[in-house]
Each structure stands twice: as C-alpha cells, then as structure tokens.
Amino acid sequence: MDIAKRGxxxxxxxxxxxxxxxxxxxxxxxxxxxxxxPLLMPFISCADAIVGGVIFLYLATKVRKFGAITIMSSLVxxxxxxxxxxxxxxxxxxxxxxxxxxxxxxxxxxxxxxxAAGYAAMILGLALDGYSPMLFxxxxxxxxxxxxxxxxxxxxxxxxxxxxxxxxxxxxxxxxCSVIGALIGKVLLKKHFEKAGIL
Amino acid sequence: xxxxxxxxTAATFHYGETHEQCLRNVSLHxxxxxxxxxxxxxxxxxxxxxxxxxxxxxxxxxxxxxGRVTVADREVATTMPDALASMVGSVFQNPRSQFFNLDxxxxxxxxxxxxxxxxxxxxxxxxxxxxxxxxxRLLDRDIFALSGGEKQLIALASAYALxxxxxxxxxxxxxxxxxxxxxxxxxMLRLKxxxxxxxxxxxxxxxxxxxxxxxxxxxxxxxxxxxxxxxxLALSESKRMGLGLRVVNPDALRPSALxxxxxxxxxLRPDALCPATLSSxxxxxxxxxxxxxxxxxxxxxxxxxxxxxxxxxxxxSFGEAVALLGGNGAGKTTLxxxxxxxxxxxxxxxxxxxxxxSTKARxxxxxxxxxxxxxxxxxxxxxxxxxxxKNKRSRPPCENVEAILKSLSLTDLRDRHPMSLSGGQxxxxxxxxxxxxxxxxxxxxxxxxxLDYGNMRRVVAVIERLRAEGKxxxxxxxxxxxxxxxxxxxxxxxxGSITSDFxxxxxxxxxxxxxxx
Amino acid sequence: xxxxDPRVKLLVLVLINVVIFVSxxxxxxWLCMGIIAVLLMLMGCWRQLWYGLLIYAGMMGALxxxxxxxxxxxxxxxxxxxxxxxxxxTVFFASGLMATTTVGDLVSAMQKLHIPKVIIIxxxxxxxxxxxxxxxxxxxxxxxRLRGLRFSMERTLVPMMLRCANIAEELSAASxxxxxxxxxxxxxxxxxxxxxxxxxxxxxxxALSVLAVMGGxxxxxxxxxx
Numbered sequence: 001m002d003i004a005k006r007g008x009x010x011x012x013x014x015x016x017x018x019x020x021x022x023x024x025x026x027x028x029x030x031x032x033x034x035x036x037x038p039l040l041m042p043f044i045s046c047a048d049a050i051v052g053g054v055i056f057l058y059l060a061t062k063v064r065k066f067g068a069i070t071i072m073s074s075l076v077x078x079x080x081x082x083x084x085x086x087x088x089x090x091x092x093x094x095x096x097x098x099x100x101x102x103x104x105x106x107x108x109x110x111x112x113x114x115x116a117a118g119y120a121a122m123i124l125g126l127a128l129d130g131y132s133p134m135l136f137x138x139x140x141x142x143x144x145x146x147x148x149x150x151x152x153x154x155x156x157x158x159x160x161x162x163x164x165x166x167x168x169x170x171x172x173x174x175x176x177c178s179v180i181g182a183l184i185g186k187v188l189l190k191k192h193f194e195k196a197g198i199l
Numbered sequence: 200x201x202x203x204x205x206x207x208t209a210a211t212f213h214y215g216e217t218h219e220q221c222l223r224n225v226s227l228h229x230x231x232x233x234x235x236x237x238x239x240x241x242x243x244x245x246x247x248x249x250x251x252x253x254x255x256x257x258x259x260x261x262x263x264x265x266g267r268v269t270v271a272d273r274e275v276a277t278t279m280p281d282a283l284a285s286m287v288g289s290v291f292q293n294p295r296s297q298f299f300n301l302d303x304x305x306x307x308x309x310x311x312x313x314x315x316x317x318x319x320x321x322x323x324x325x326x327x328x329x330x331x332x333x334x335x336r337l338l339d340r341d342i343f344a345l346s347g348g349e350k351q352l353i354a355l356a357s358a359y360a361l362x363x364x365x366x367x368x369x370x371x372x373x374x375x376x377x378x379x380x381x382x383x384x385x386x387m388l389r390l391k392x393x394x395x396x397x398x399x400x401x402x403x404x405x406x407x408x409x410x411x412x413x414x415x416x417x418x419x420x421x422x423x424x425x426x427x428x429x430x431x432l433a434l435s436e437s438k439r440m441g442l443g444l445r446v447v448n449p450d451a452l453r454p455s456a457l458x459x460x461x462x463x464x465x466x467l468r469p470d471a472l473c474p475a476t477l478s479s480x481x482x483x484x485x486x487x488x489x490x491x492x493x494x495x496x497x498x499x500x501x502x503x504x505x506x507x508x509x510x511x512x513x514x515x516s517f518g519e520a521v522a523l524l525g526g527n528g529a530g531k532t533t534l535x536x537x538x539x540x541x542x543x544x545x546x547x548x549x550x551x552x553x554x555x556x557s558t559k560a561r562x563x564x565x566x567x568x569x570x571x572x573x574x575x576x577x578x579x580x581x582x583x584x585x586x587x588x589k590n591k592r593s594r595p596p597c598e599n600v601e602a603i604l605k606s607l608s609l610t611d612l613r614d615r616h617p618m619s620l621s622g623g624q625x626x627x628x629x630x631x632x633x634x635x636x637x638x639x640x641x642x643x644x645x646x647x648x649x650l651d652y653g654n655m656r657r658v659v660a661v662i663e664r665l666r667a668e669g670k671x672x673x674x675x676x677x678x679x680x681x682x683x684x685x686x687x688x689x690x691x692x693x694x695g696s697i698t699s700d701f702x703x704x705x706x707x708x709x710x711x712x713x714x715x716x
Numbered sequence: 717x718x719x720x721d722p723r724v725k726l727l728v729l730v731l732i733n734v735v736i737f738v739s740x741x742x743x744x745x746w747l748c749m750g751i752i753a754v755l756l757m758l759m760g761c762w763r764q765l766w767y768g769l770l771i772y773a774g775m776m777g778a779l780x781x782x783x784x785x786x787x788x789x790x791x792x793x794x795x796x797x798x799x800x801x802x803x804x805x806t807v808f809f810a811s812g813l814m815a816t817t818t819v820g821d822l823v824s825a826m827q828k829l830h831i832p833k834v835i836i837i838x839x840x841x842x843x844x845x846x847x848x849x850x851x852x853x854x855x856x857x858x859x860x861r862l863r864g865l866r867f868s869m870e871r872t873l874v875p876m877m878l879r880c881a882n883i884a885e886e887l888s889a890a891s892x893x894x895x896x897x898x899x900x901x902x903x904x905x906x907x908x909x910x911x912x913x914x915x916x917x918x919x920x921x922x923a924l925s926v927l928a929v930m931g932g933x934x935x936x937x938x939x940x941x942x
Contacts, residue, residue: 011259191579192616192618195616196618196619197619
C-alpha cells in the first residue's frame with residue numbers, strides 16, 4: 001500500500017469505514033420506514049439526502065483526499081446490493097461515487113459549493129438505486145400476485161401509479177433535498193465540529 | 200552497563216494549528232530495562248512524550264516538531280510505523296476503542312498478521328503470549344463479552360505478540376477496577392523481569408510503587424523533576440500535593456467526609472447553589488438522620504432472565520455521600536441505571552421524600568453522571584450545557600449558572616465546545632449539568648477516572664457542596680483517594696446483593712482497605 | 717458443525733442474490749430458503765435459523781391473509797411485505813455468515829480475492845463497527861432520556877458523530893502502532909484452504925443458480941418449449 005502522505009492512510013480508511021456505517025444506518029432506517037408505503041419508495045433518497053448531508057460533508061472535509069467519497073458511495077452500493085437490492089446499486093454506487101469525489105476535489109474538499117455538488121451526485125446515485133427495484137419488482141409482484149389469484153386490473157392500476165410523474169418528482173426532490181442536506185450539514189459542522197477543533 | 204533504549208533530545212512540539220507548545224525542549228534518556236513513570240498534571244505533556252516514542256508523532260499526529268528521538272538507536276522520524284511496531288509496543292487508555300477485531304485471538308494476532316509473519320510463527324507467538332500473560336482462558340472469546348480489565352489484557356497481549364523490547368503505556372489503569380489493576384501490575388512486573396523497558400504515563404501512582412525505577416515529572420511541557428524511585432516515594436505528602444500528584448502511599452489516607460459538617464447552617468447561606476431546593480414545600484429543613492430515599496425489594500434482570508440485582512433494600516438520607524463498591528459484574532452500574540429509571544426491566548419500590556416513584560418518573564429527581572462524559576454533552580458550549588439542564592426544569596430559574604461555573608473553575612471555558620476540552624474539564628462540565636439539573640439524588644459513575652490530583656480535589660469540593668445543599672449522592676468508584684475524601688458511607692455489592700453497609704469512619708477503614716488490596 | 721471457507725460463503729451470498737433476482741416465482745424462493753436453512757444448521761447458527769424462519773413464516777402468513785381480501789389497500793400492504801420478503805434469503809444467510817466469520821478471516825478472504833487494501837480496510841471496519849455503533853447509540857439515548865431531551869438530529873446524530881470521530885482516531889492510532897500501514901503482504905493466523913464441504917456448497921448453489929436461470933422450480937415439471 002502506498003504510504004506516501006498524500007495517499008489514503010489508515011486513519012482516512014478507518015474514518016471512511018466508520019462514517020460509511022453511519023450513513024448506511026441512516027439509509028437503512030429510511031428504506032425500512034418508506035418501504036412500508038410503496039408510493040414513497042422513490043423518495044427514500046430524499047430523506048437520506050437531508051439527514052446524511054452532515055455525514056458526507058464531515059468525511060469530505062476531514063479526509064480531504066481523493067478516494068474517500070468514492071469508497072463510501074461504493075460501499076453503500078455494495079452492501080445494499082449484497083442485502084438484496086440487486087446489481088445496479090453497486091454500479092451506480094461506484095460511478096456516482098467517482099463523480100461525487102471528482103466534483104468535491106474541484107473545490108479541494110473545502111469549498112461548500114463543490115462539496116454540495118458532489119453530494120448531489122452521490123444522492124442521485126442513491127435515488128437510482130431506489131428506482132431500480134421498481135423495474136424488477138414489477139415482474140416479481142405481478143407473478144406472485146397472479147400466483148395467489150389477484151386480478152390483473154388492480155395490479156395494473158397500482159403499477160401505473162408508480163411509474164411516470166412520480167419518478168421525475170423523486171429525482172428532482174433528491175437534488176433539492178441534497179442541497180438542503182448539505183446546508184444543514186454545513187451549519188452543524190460549523191457549530192459543533194469546527195468549534196470542537198475536530199475539523 | 201545498560202545501553203540507552205530511548206533518547207529524546209531537545210524535543211519541542213505543538214499539535215496542528217495551535218501555537219501552544221505542548222512540549223518545550225524536553226530531553227530524556229531511558230536505559231534498557233528501566234521502568235520509568237511519567238507523571239504530572241493534566242495537559243503536562245506526558246501523553247505527548249509517549250507518542251514521540253511509539254512514532255505516532257510524526258507519523259500519525261500532525262504538528263510542528265523539532266528535536267530528535269531515537270529508539271534503540273533508530274531515528275523515529277525516519278522509521279516507518281510498522282518497523283517501530285516490532286520495537287515499541289503500545290497500550291492505550293481506553294480499552295473499548297483499541298480493537299480492530301471482534302474476537303480475542305484474532306486481535307492478539309493482528310500485529311503479526313499486518314507485518315506478514317509466517318502463519319506458523321504467528322500461531323506460536325499467540326500461544327507464547329497467552330502463556331506469558333496467563334490469559335489462556337481469554338482466547339477465542341468475543342471482545343464484547345470481556346470486562347474492561349480483560350480487554351486491557353488483550354490489548355497488552357496484542358502488543359506483546361510482536362515481541363518488542365520497549366512498552367509504552369498511556370494511562371492504562373484509567374478505566375480499570377481494583378482487581379484488574381492488580382493483574383496489570385503483576386504482568387508489568389513480569390515484563391520488567393524479562394528485561395523489557397517500560398514507559399508509563401499515569402495519574403494513579405500507588406499501584407506502580409513497587410514496579411518503577413525512576414519518576415519523571417512534567418509541568419507545562421517541561422521536565423521539572425527526575426527522581427529515582429526511592430527518592431520519589433520518600434517525598435512528603437505536602438510536596439507531592441504541591442506537585443499536583445495523586446497519593447503514593449494509600450495507608451497515609453484517612454476518611455474525612457463524615458467529619459465535615461454537611462448541613463445545618465451551610466444550607467441556608469445566601470450563595471448556596473440553589474435556594475429553590477430548600478424553599479420548595481417538599482423539602483422541609485433537612486436533618487441528616489431522616490431518610491429521604493427508600494429502596495425496597497429492588498430487582499433487575501436482563502433480557503435472558505438472568506438476574507442482575509436481587510432484592511436490594513436500603514435507605515439514604517439528605518446529605519449523605521454513599522460509595523457503591525464491588526467488583527465487576529456486581530451490579531453497581533445496573534443499580535445506578537435502575538435508580539434513574541433507565542433500566543426498564545426491574546421491580547421493587549423506590550420512594551423519594553415520601554412519594555413512590557415509577558420508572559418513568561425517576562429521571563427528574565434522579566440524575567446520573569456517566570463515566571464517559573462524551574455521551575452526555577449535547578450542545579456547543581459549556582454555558583449552553585448548563586442552560587440546557589436548567590431549561591428543562593419548570594422551576595423558576597435561579598441565577599446559579601454563574602455560581603456553578605465558578606465552583607467548577609469553568610468560567611474561562613464557558614464558550615468552549617465541550618468536545619474541545621480535556622478529559623478533566625469535560626468531566627467537570629458533566630458534573631455542572633448535574634448541578635444545574637437540580638435533582639435530589641445524584642449518582643456519579645467513576646467521576647475521577649483519569650483525573651489528576653487537582654481535578655480530583657475539585658470533584659471532592661463539589662460533592663461537599665452538594666451534600667451541604669441536602670442532596671443525596673451515590674458514587675461508583677475505584678478511586679481510593681476519592682472514596683476516603685468524599686464518601687460518608689459504603690455499600691458493597693456482590694452478585695447483585697448488598698453484602699456490607701457501613702459508615703466510613705476511622706474504625707471501618709480496614710474493611711475498605713481489604714477490598715482495595 | 718461444518719466450517720466453510722469465507723470465500724465460498726461470499727460466493728454463496730452473491731449467488732443467492734442471483735437466484736432471487738432471476739427467478740421471480742415463489743417456489744424457487746422456498747427452495748432457496750430451505751437450502752439456506754439446512755446450511756445454517758450445518759454451520760451451527762441456531763439462533764439465526766429460528767429467527768429467520770419465524771420472520772419468513774410471518775411474512776408468508778401475512779401475504780396469504782392479504783390475498784384473501786383482495787382490494788387496493790391490501791395490495792399496498794402486500795407490496796411492502798414482498799419488498800421485504802425478497803431480501804429475506806440474503807439477509808437470512810448474511811446473519812449466519814456474520815456469526816461464523818471473524819474479521820481476520822474476512823480480511824484474508826478478500827485478500828485472496830485480490831481486493832486492494834484500500835477497499836478491505838473500510839469494508840471490514842464498516843461491518844465490524846456495527847455492534848460498537850449500537851452500544852454508543854444506546855448510551856447517547858440513555859443520556860438524552862436522563863436529561864429530558866427530545867429526539868432530534870442535533871441531539872442524536874451529532875453526538876454520535878462526535879463519538880465516532882473520537883473512536884476513529886483512537887482505533888487508527890492503535891492500529892498504526894501495530895503495523896496496519898505496513899507495505900508487507902499481510903498473512904493470517906488461520907490459513908484459508910478450500911476443502912470438500914466448500915466444493916460441495918458451491919456446487920449446490922451453482923446448481924440452484926442454473927435452475928433459476930432456466931426458469932426456476934416450475935421449469936422442473938413444465939419445461940418451457942422452444
């Protein structure tokens with residue numbers, strides 16, 4: 001492993017691991033809550049965005065090196081994938097993680113504007129994760145309902161409601177919420193972490 | 200003629216962006232096989248010296264460093280941390296956050312695995328370590344199932360497995376109870392007899408008195424004392440207190456709390472911390488002997504039905520300071536949590552001032568100051584912490600935040616973020632929130648772990664004041680000095696039941712000493 | 717009690733995902749759950765076994781009840797339950813995997829799979845940190861209750877993050893002083909070696925995956941025609 005001071009050191013990797021867990025817990029909590037109401041499923045990432053902003057900003061400003069954000073996004077994608085949310089999660093996690101990292105690096109991980117942009121990118125990736133099961137659940141849902149003897153009509157009307165304008169609203173919401181989340185994060189970081197001397 | 204193991208020359212260092220010098224021109228030579236104690240008040244720089252020796256400075260902590268540090272003739276600044284790992288073994292203060300693995304055997308092998316030693320060699324070393332440190336029964340266990348003392352032994356084993364010649368300890372006894380400290384001392388003696396060099400930064404001194412060869416005293420980043428062990432142990436008590444150090448000879452201590460006049464006139468002084476307590480109708484003029492807290496038949500268990508507290512009954516009066524003593528797993532913390540209403544799975548009666556309190560109702564009149572103050576502080580400044588506690592009470596506010604800050608010497612720190620404070624300062628802030636919370640019964644869980652002499656005395660003073668106001672205090676502690684200075688009575692718990700209950704008078708001192716030796 | 721190589725366990729985790737993803741029918745899912753149950757028995761994970769089966773049975777029961785009252789409302793509920801049910805097999809097996817694999821074994825497995833250290837360290841720390849995070853959170857929640865504070869982001873997430881920042885520093889320091897940044901190739905206490913049970917396990921799940929691709933259990937008695 002490259003021990004050059006500029007690369008990711010053990011401190012950075014361990015910090016990334018711990019804060020990724022925190023982020024993952026936030027994501028899981030909202031995933032479980034919102035799945036209870038299927039219409040809300042695409043909006044999981046909106047809730048994540050608001051609460052997770054402080055975690056993301058902390059990691060970016062604490063580590064300040066390329067790679068931490070990519071790892072966080074990829075790990076969240078990977079664990080969601082292994083927990084059964086299917087393949088696209090991992091791909092989106094890596095791709096949008098790289099994008100987020102790149103955007104943050106433009107501001108040297110210190111400038112709020114670029115960090116917020118990076119955060120929005122990562123949240124978009126998460127939003128796509130939230131949407132992809134819809135495509136596959138379609139099949140599964142249809143199949144299992146037919147198995148149990150439900151009528152086609154109800155299935156169809158249900159699925160029709162879910163696609164379409166709802167998804168666009170969800171993506172737009174994700175971007176808006178990530179800006180809100182980043183702002184909240186900025187306030188909290190300043191009030192607590194900078195004041196405590198940790199950042 | 201022993202060769203030098205550690206050579207620190209003209210070391211000057213400050214962390215990160217601060218310009219406060221943490222170490223100023225420190226020079227220290229340690230010979231092979233020596234056991235050296237680094238002591239001093241909080242913030243004196245003893246931890247920083249340990250970091251110079253194990254390479255965390257400059258490889259981990261950033262800051263401005265000048266000077267030279269060599270360990271076994273190798274320059275620390277230019278030696279990679281993994282090479283240093285097999286030369287210097289480190290044991291840190293907090294056993295809970297040192298473990299990379301979740302199983303003990305894996306943790307012991309951790310260092311060896313990182314350095315790429317052959318598997319057969321690793322297995323041999325793990326076995327040798329288990330034999331040398333007598334921890335065979337701790338192998339293949341879940342880290343979460345271990346006590347604090349056992350965790351610290353695993354941390355030591357993990358460092359030992361790399362067979363370093365020098366061991367560095369940063370306040371290793373802070374979170375440990377009596378028996379654990381004894382075990383640790385025995386092991387460190389074994390290390391010394393095997394020819395290892397030991398460097399120990401510590402507050403609690405007397406458990407080391409048979410172990411050390413030399414004592415180095417630091418103040419504000421400079422070495423101001425360097426004695427051979429016999430010289431240091433011969434220092435007078437007043438000299439030792441003047442240096443801000445903890446007791447060296449526990450036999451010299453006498454229980455003093457019962458002799459301080461707790462109540463009567465003091466309680467009616469105008470600057471008493473919260474006059475509101477005394478003017479409220481439920482608190483009649485307090486008398487020391489009338490019990491205000493009655494606990495009857497208290498039992499508690501955990502999920503699997505295993506009982507932790509069994510039919511506990513006792514009474515406590517206004518102005519008492521009761522020490523809760525007992526070994527690990529005796530139930531002290533559970534008792535504390537049950538009294539505060541935090542532990543739900545309990546049964547029994549708790550009556551305060553004649554009113555029976557249900558589990559939910561206890562959180563106001565009872566308050567617990569936790570061992571780890573980091574859990575209890577929620578705001579961004581010391582002053583706001585105190586105000587937070589105050590605002591939660593519906594009583595008319597009394598102008599006591601200033602008084603509390605003053606009594607705890609926190610006035611200068613009022614705008615600082617609690618997490619930027621040192622351990623001792625944070626502990627005082629947590630105690631301040633307890634005072635502002637204005638509960639009737641206050642429970643302190645290890646309030647002085649890791650505190651130096653001056654801070655410990657401050658805690659004693661606070662407890663005296665609280666007693667003077669008529670509060671009832673419980674203190675869970677392994678700190679002998681605190682016990683004798685602040686507590687009026689001792690309750691000893693064993694396996695969830697009370698086995699002894701006696702006042703801390705001169706006559707009973709021997710009973711306590713038995714527990715602590 | 718059979719001990720399986722962590723690499724094979726990871727493979728099984730991936731294959732379970734494939735099976736559920738590829739075949740949307742219930743019977744294949746039941747077959748999968750059944751095999752996992754047997755696997756957990758072999759691994760000695762009784763607690764995980766009972767919990768998992770209980771929860772799954774509960775879900776199936778709820779779904780049948782919903783199917784009986786066939787309207788829009790129950791359709792919603794059953795959709796939710798199905799979402800959770802779909803991830804059950806993976807979670808079921810993962811619980812067994814976590815209980816039988818140590819951190820060191822996981823690191824060794826990932827190392828043998830040539831995953832770079834920059835991924836291994838954060839990944840293992842994330843998994844390993846879960847029980848610690850639970851403890852920390854419980855303590856913070858107790859303290860908040862004691863002080864009468866209400867649940868809010870600033871009162872929960874911030875103290876949690878501050879604690880984590882502290883722990884991250886202490887854990888990293890303790891790891892660095894034990895050579896985690898060494899450029900040497902990491903070895904391990906317990907050498908991983910693939911044995912007969914591992915090949916057997918892999919074979920079973922490969923077969924299951926092939927079956928799933930070919931149409932799942934229904935294909936067994938009604939083979940698709942060209």
